[in-house]
């Protein structure tokens with residue numbers, strides 16, 4: 001229940017809509033009872049001395065029509081207010097989820113998995129609409145009606161009141177069983193739904209591999225198993241619920257079951273007047289629908305509890321603490337002070353890393369695959385926090401800066417370039433949302449992108465597909481560089497920026513990079529050593545350690561690892577040239 005109440009804490013600011021929806025929906029259920037009273041009035045007049053004039057009948061019919069029309073109107077207005085409240089609240093929850101992800105370490109995000117996060121973002125939050133727009137406002141208004149009608153029945157004749165409510169225990173027992181049995185199945189059902197989400201996302205994301213490696217059968221099996229599982233648990237849940245649902249749906253509206261026979265008995269033995277009997281029958285009839293609606297929502301709460309719990313779990317995840325410093329110095333050095341880091345407890349992938357990258361210089365990181373180069377770059381942009389030691393910018397621990405200040409200070413072009421499914425113009429504009437179109441085109445020219453952009457179907461207005469797959473790897477890298485150039489941050493981190501490039505493209509990317517790095521503190525992770533021979537310092541990494549450091553010339557003399565890498569690189573280059581010459 002606590003998690004469900006927490007859902008309401010997100011609705012606090014929309015209290016007005018909440019109150020007006022409860023008021024309007026209560027008015028609507030009360031207006032729905034009015035015709036019963038009018039019918040009672042007519043019957044009493046018919047059976048008594050009063051005459052049934054045309055004018056009287058016209059007034060009564062008019063009143064029945066007005067009350068029903070008002071009932072419909074208030075019901076719609078009430079629901080519209082409750083939906084406004086619900087969707088405003090859901091929007092708030094989705095914004096909070098998005099902000100939360102931004103503040104969480106990447107490791108924690110990875111732990112949740114894309115499928116599960118999508119489920120939280122879309123389905124779990126969407127399902128809270130039932131509570132906010134229906135269960136609570138309609139539940140309260142129906143409860144109010146049950147209380148008022150039951151009160152009126154007790155005022156008329158306590159026996160008739162109890163007889164009207166006699167069906168309630170049977171209905172509640174059926175609902176109780178439904179909740180109990182449903183809850184037992186809720187865990188596996190929820191797990192099956194989460195697994196299906198994850199498998200579907202994996203299936204779509206891995207489509208290229210599935211096609212190329214002809215893995216359709218086995219992948220489809222995994223996919224089909226998760227879909228089958230989901231179907232099994234959903235049907236299982238429906239099967240147990242169906243019997244109870246049928247019982248309470250039949251029993252609860254049958255409020256006349258005991259009222260009619262016993263009422264007739266009381267009337268014939270003279271302990272009940274005709275008027276009270278008739279009014280009791282009509283009031284008992286009017287109880288059926290609100291009782292049904294009230295009970296109908298009860299099983300919804302335990303179902304939603306699991307989902308609310310998942311949302312709360314995500315909101316409760318620990319965030320990377322954002323510091324108070326709101327700006328990084330204009331020109332600043334980056335220092336790693338004895339940094340150690342582990343993705344998993346006890347398995348350090350970086351050990352005691354110490355170096356300083358000064359403004360206006362290029363620091364290059366080279367080393368075998370898996371030696372920790374990318375991890376080092378990711379620590380600088382706080383995808384994770386260091387386990388030991390500190391990273392400083394301008395002599396201040398990066399954890400003391402606000403996230404905004406830190407991100408403003410660093411342009412990071414990662415190994416995995418991600419382009420959003422929007423126009424090329426907007427993809428570059430992410431670097432600086434205030435940039436004009438002319439500024440973006442200017443930067444694209446510097447980043448050597450302009451020509452290929454103009455050759456696309458709609459130029460800068462061409463939409464690149466999901467994750468930028470309408471462009472080649474080298475083109476995506478140049479767009480990412482343009483984006484980083486537009487940001488114009490004092491620190492630039494490039495992770496394998498030329499990795500997807502052929503030799504011709506590499507020259508273009510290199511030219512783009514030269515424009516980007518003027519006057520900046522540049523840290524570059526390179527596997528093509530020819531791109532970093534002029535670097536001010538080269539750090540050779542091996543198994544999470546800095547094994548050697550120096551300029552290209554110094555390292556050729558001092559570091560056997562670097563020498564081996566350089567020889568291998570030269571051989572690869574010669575091989576490339578030989579292949580090129582042979583093909584010409």
Ligand SMILES: Nc1ncnc2c1ncn2[C@@H]1O[C@H](COP(=O)(O)OP(=O)(O)OP(=O)(O)O)[C@@H](O)[C@H]1O
Nearest residue numbers: 343344349367368369370371372373374375376415
């Ligand atoms: N998200 C992660 N979770 C757990 N371990 C990881 C994660 N990312 C990297 N690692 C591990 O950390 C170590 C360093 O990886 P890193 O990507 O930093 O190496 P790298 O030098 O950049 O490699 P490459 O040149 O192949 O990109 C590797 O052993 C890798 O398996």
